[in-house]
Every structure is written in C-alpha cells, then in structure tokens.
Amino acid sequence: MVNKVTTATIIGLEAYEVSVETDIQNGLPSFSVVGLPDTAVNEARDRVRSAIKNSCFSFPNRKIVVNLAPADLKKVGTSFDLPIAIGILLEENVLDSGLIENYAFIGELSLNGSLRGIKGVLPLVLGLKKIGITDVIVPIENVKEAALIEDINVYGAECLGDVVNHFIESKLPVCKTDPKLYLNNSSNLFEYDFKNVKGQQKAKRALEIAAAGGHNLIMMGSPGSGKTLMAKCFASILPPLEISEALELTKIYSISGLLPKETPLMANRPFRAVHHTASANGIIGGGSNPMPGEITLAHRGVLFLDEMVEFPRNVLEVLRQPLEDGEIVISRAKHSVKYPAKFMLLGAMNPCPCGYKGDKEKMCTCSEFMINRYLSKLSGPLLDRIDLLVNVPRLTAKELLNIHDSAESSEIIRKRVIMARQIQALRYKDLSILTNAELNSELIKKYCVIDQKSQLLLKDAILKFGISGRKYDRILKLARTIADLDGVQNIEQSHIMQALQYKMFDL
Ligand SMILES: [Zn+2]
Incomplete structure (x- = not known):
C-alpha cells in the first residue's frame, strides 16, 4: 500500500502543497526519491536512513520508492527529511496513517535523528493552513516562528523520536507566539540618534518629511558634512511596523535565512546599506533558485546607497522599475517569482568628483565637464522617482562651535512622523496604500x-x-x-x- 504524508515547498514567497508518497515492495534493497528533487532532497535519503536507525526504529531492507508530488513543482531545500521518514515509519507500521490525518511535517534530520531548523517556516506553515491542515510539526528551533500563525496547532519537536511519541505516548505541547511581544515600539533602542547631529536643520527636516510620507530622498554634500551619519539616524525616526507588515517581512527574512536567532519576528523596519560593489543580482534578487535581493530585504524600510554615483549605471537603472511598481518579478525558464519591494530609497553623494564644490573652506578642483559627467550617471528617469533632493553643506569648525541649541532627539521627531502616518492610514483606509508616496x-x-x-x-x-x-x-x-x-x-x-x-x- 502507498501512504501519503503532507508537507510543502516554497516558490518565491508562497508555499505549495507537496505530497510525499512512499511505497515499499519486496525486492533488492534500494531507496529512491523521485519527483524533481534537487541535490539536497537527494541527500535526504542518507540522512533519513541514519536518522531512522539511530532513533532505534528498524529501516526496511526492501525496495523503497518515495515520490514527491506534484512532479512538475520544483522542490528545494532540506525540509522533506521529516515527512519522508514519517512515510517510511507508516509503511513499517510504527505509526498508523489514521493518526496523521490533517497533519503536516516539516524539518531536516541529522544523522542521529535530531531535527534541525530550516528556512522559510513561516510561509510554509501559512501555506499549509490555507490548504486545510490543522496540525503541523516543525523543528523546535523554528517553533516560535511557526506559531506566529493563528488558527493552526503548531508543535516543536527535538528529534524524530519526539514526533513518533507525539502520536503514541506523550503529545507535544501546542505553541503560540504573540507577535505584539516582539514588535519594537521604542526609538531608544537605535544606535544612532538625531540628538547627536548638530545643525543641518534643512536636511533633518527633509528626512522627517521622507519618513512621514515614505518618500525617496537624496542628500548631496561634501565629505564630512554628516550625510552618512544622518542616514544612519534615519532608521530611528521611522514609524513602528504594523503587525501585518512585520509578518510580511518575517516571511522574506525567513526564506532568506536571515531571521535573527533571538526573535521569531522582524521587529524593526529594515535599513539596508548597500555598497557600490554589489551586483545587480544581489540588489534586485536572482540566482537559479531565486532569492530575494536587497530591494526586497529593504521592503517596508530603507535602501541606503552611500556614494550613490559610484554605483554602476546598470545597477542604478534596475532600481527604476521596482521604485515605480513596489515589486520585482524575477523570470526563470520554468517559472517566475514575484517579490515585494516597497522601500524608501535614501541616497548620499558628493556634489562633484573631488567632493568640495560649493564648500566654504576647500577649493573644488573639478572642471565643469568632469562635474557634468559625474552627475549624468544619475539618469533623468531615476531622478524623476526621487521626491526630495537636499543640499547638506559641510559646517566649518566655527559654525559648529556657534551652535548652542541642543538638537531634537529622534524620539520627538518620530512622534511627529507617527502622527502624520496615522493621518495617512485613516485617509487611505479603504485603499491598499499606506503612505502619500504611493x-x-x-x-x-x-x-x-x-x-x-x-x-x-x-x-x-x-x-x-x-x-x-x-x-x-x-x-x-x-x-x-x-x-x-x-x-x-x-x-x-x-x-x-x-x-x-x-x-x-x-x-
Ligand atoms: Zn570638485
């Protein structure tokens, strides 16, 4: 008899149901996995065999065929180990198939039978809930993340033995995670604060407006003007994430394997500082198994390009379309994936190649031709998508000494930003947008x-x-x-x- 165990795989940000069918027949001992598996799935055979043996279950010395269905769906990753092992244990009558009805299994096995954490648990469990699964067993390492999803029972297991026991002797506890506990609502936790930035009222005001309306901004100024410092402070005046936004971001970071170990939820708006040596693929996303790029990792947050003009033109050009659409489509031969990319673009640049055009103390040594060529790297269509352009002049030592007023803290600025965002949220409550920039x-x-x-x-x-x-x-x-x-x-x-x-x- 063939049995069926439910699990899922991820394409883009979405999960798709996968049925693991196991058939064991008398014949020469063999173990094959079919259904378009990538190499990691193939390696699953060795891990599953050792894990079953080392968990003190017997491994059938017969002909085993495992089919991952549907066959035309690409399966990636190591999360199929556990469902494959469960399928074999069902065939061996260690478990009864009636017990696992409405259950799904996700997890990588190590040789000794313990379960290892995997990427993408949140979208996987979300997808399983959508197809009517009521109970899902995941590695203990991923349980808090999986339990962010409501209305599905999530259990965390340490090893294969735990999973089997769950159906026979002692049930694992249902885990629940309250996302509100993990959201960061304070701006005091940020490393950089505007209270430490002297002067530059105009630039600070521009950053406040950008944060309030979700606008793109470029700061232009000489080296030492504090552009980079102010960019870093920008994160501290952004409004806190809504829970729906935090969950959306957590999905992205989870499939990228970038979720911080200490928290199951992305607690802050991302601030992604990208270096000008980054490739176009790294920025927009790509690879044979497409992964999110920087623009998607900056979703609902900030993409910061320091020394913006130093970026290759082709890299800057690829930003145009996602800046307009708020998403990026990556096409592959068999399928295309869509990633969200609603980010604020924050750029910093010098006014000319030497950096001192318009400076009060240092002389600019650039010719007009050089300056024009330098600025022309930012094309018109890209600049059209920038809402704010602000000059950030370098302050002289004397000017700095003459500033006696203490600077406003990020906390105070952030309060105004939050108020303005609330007005927008109310105004656009019936639309699918949150900010004026959209x-x-x-x-x-x-x-x-x-x-x-x-x-x-x-x-x-x-x-x-x-x-x-x-x-x-x-x-x-x-x-x-x-x-x-x-x-x-x-x-x-x-x-x-x-x-x-x-x-x-x-x-
Ligand atoms: Zn110059």
Missing part, C-alpha cells in the same frame, strides 16, 4: 487638491525651472505630506513652497 496620478487628483493661488505658484515654478509632469505630481505628494505633518486637512501655499525647495535644485 499615490498614483488618479489618487493625487483626489487627495492633493490645491487652490487657485497655489496652482498659479506651481505653474510659475514649472516654467521657471523646467519641471516635468512627473515631478509636478511628486511636488503635490510632497506638499500633502508636509500638510499632514502640520496636521491640516488642506494643502496650503506654504506647503507647496516648502515642497518646491526640495525640488528646486536639479541635476
């Missing part, structure tokens, strides 16, 4: 209404500075965020003026 041109017409005076002001600016249509929309979105930070319903002329400041200087 408004499309149709929604802009509805939510960014300005009076006639403001329209004239904008028209003047457009003529004077040659602002494109796409930028017109971006200015309106920015003004919307500035009005939200002020806590007022209508966009006023002063909000438009402020928004224009950050669009005025152009590359």
